[in-house]
Amino acid sequence: MLSEETRTIIKSTAPVLEEHGVVITTRFYSRMFEEHPELLNIFNHANQAQGRQQTALAKTVYAAAVHIDNLEEIMPAVVQIAHKHVSLGVKPEHYPIVGAHLLLAMKEVLGDAATDEIIQAWSDAYGVIADTFISVERSMYQSTAKQENGWNYFKDFVVARKVKESDVITSFYLKPADGSNVPTYIPGQYISVRVSIPGDPYTLIRQYSLSQASTPDEFRISVKREADNDPNGVVSIHLHEKVNEGDRLEVSAPAGVFVLDASKTSPVAFLSGGVGITPMMSMFETVATSTPERPTAFLHGARNRSQHAFDEDVRSLVEKMENASYKTVYSDEENGFITRDMLEQYVDPQGEAYVCGPVPFMVAMIRELRNIGMDDSRIHYEFFGPAMEIPNN
Incomplete structure (x- = not known):
């Protein structure tokens, strides 16, 4: 004291x-x-x-x-x-x-x-x-x-599959190198990937959201290739260009607090922009398979169709749900943004909303959710960086 x-x-x-x-x-x-x-x-x-x-x-x-x-x-x-x-x-x-x-x-x-x-x-x-x-x-x-199949710090995983999801996003399916299974994780959590890049004397670590519902034998991360001149792009470029099926990566156990409350059955909305769709895929797939009757809306914004990942996956899951809606917008097209009117049409203010994407997107979505009457306790998000203040208007 x-x-x-x-x-x-x-x-x-x-x-x-x-x-x-x-x-x-x-x-x-x-x-x-x-x-x-x-x-x-x-x-x-x-x-x-x-x-x-x-x-x-x-x-x-x-x-x-x-x-x-x-x-x-x-x-x-x-x-x-x-x-x-x-x-x-x-x-x-x-x-x-x-x-x-x-x-x-x-x-x-x-x-x-x-x-x-x-x-x-x-x-x-x-x-x-x-x-x-x-x-x-x-x-x-x-x-x-x-936890069953748990570990501390870093463990070797093998890239079992490498799948291109869009022009900028590629998925890596990771399995433990020792042949064991993986621990159960909460939808929305992330793992850290540690890599050594030739010419850099230090290891580099990045966090990536787990982009599918928890499965017993593998993790999936879906990584956006950042621009060559982006300081944050060193690891993503390495993964896209140098890491192939059969290669090994060091991986930490799942962590994170931006997670789905799967116990609720109230209406839920997932709002994502760009690569922010990755934790939403884990959350949405979990809802679609465990509580398919839950009223659900999925709104996603991308730059254009070629950069839109998981479109077919989401549509396939929506078709199997009892009360789900799905809307996409592309900023390269006219009126290609998620608006307040769109939120009023698709989002129930008495339900829950999960928001992930670039900072300007998140600020805009959180502000507009408040403007349509959603209480802060129902809006779930996490800024992966310095804390942000969200203006009300």
């Missing part, structure tokens, strides 16, 4: 962290990687280069300062981050390294304003927060290891 004095000091630093947080976290990562370059095997280099990781950490530190009197307020964020940490293989021994360099970065950036009392208060607070992460992640690791 933190003393009242410590909590008062932490709260007093919130305005400074709001203003200088990104500068502090940028210096933090620079310092840490200088002394511990091995951690570059875990962190996303592209997010580092684009400043996304620095922004995300700055927001987390600021939120901790604001809610230091009641850290339960940030537990949903802690759990979401912990899922990512577990999928990356973060270990308890990493936390003291992070804490030491974060405090040094605070002192360096803030100078004399970072008094000994402030640094000590943040040291105490970081200890409590780190212990929370370690405890949550330990529980996740234990649960994963105990």
Whole structure:
């Protein structure tokens, strides 16, 4: 437990962290990687280069300062981050390294304003927060290891099949190299894929949604090939161009909190844009096969027909359901976007909605779902990056 004095000091630093947080976290990562370059095997280099990781950490530190009197307020964020940490293989021994360099970065950036009392208060607070992460992640690791066919960290898988789904999306069917089965996962979860690329001294890790309903013997991920000049495209290009059937990939166990509540039978809508269709396929296929009577709407937007993956798969499942509708739009065509009128036609505001796609798409969909009367508790989404504020209008 933190003393009242410590909590008062932490709260007093919130305005400074709001203003200088990104500068502090940028210096933090620079310092840490200088002394511990091995951690570059875990962190996303592209997010580092684009400043996304620095922004995300700055927001987390600021939120901790604001809610230091009641850290339960940030537990949903802690759990979401912990899922990512577990999928990356973060270990308890990493936390003291992070804490030491974060405090040094605070002192360096803030100078004399970072008094000994402030640094000590943040040291105490970081200890409590780190212990929370370690405890949550330990529980996740234990649960994963105990699950039938479960494992911790990374395991070798073989690419059993490689299937082109559209001009930009290719599916990889992955089976354990040791001949075992895979654990059951919740629709919407993701796995991490770790690769070594010739010429890069560090391993690269990316998360990919599992794009089919849980099956006992394989995972499927469906990967969009990013543009050659996109820093985030290094791994996707490698998978598309260099990884073939029979090759091996290192894979983590399923994780993630953006998941379908399959126990509900109320109307449900899936809204996806581009490659955001991948977790929706897992969710939609689960609904179609386990509760085909559930009122269901699937709205998808792509750039054009040639980039639209899984169209035939969705249509085939819709035909077998009792009360399902399916609508696609293409942004290269006139009026090719999902509109408020379209949502009013297809989405029941008293049901549930799952949203995934590019950030502008998600912002627009969440705003319009609110505008048609859907309560926030019924709108499910996850931004895979820094937290976003969704305007109401």
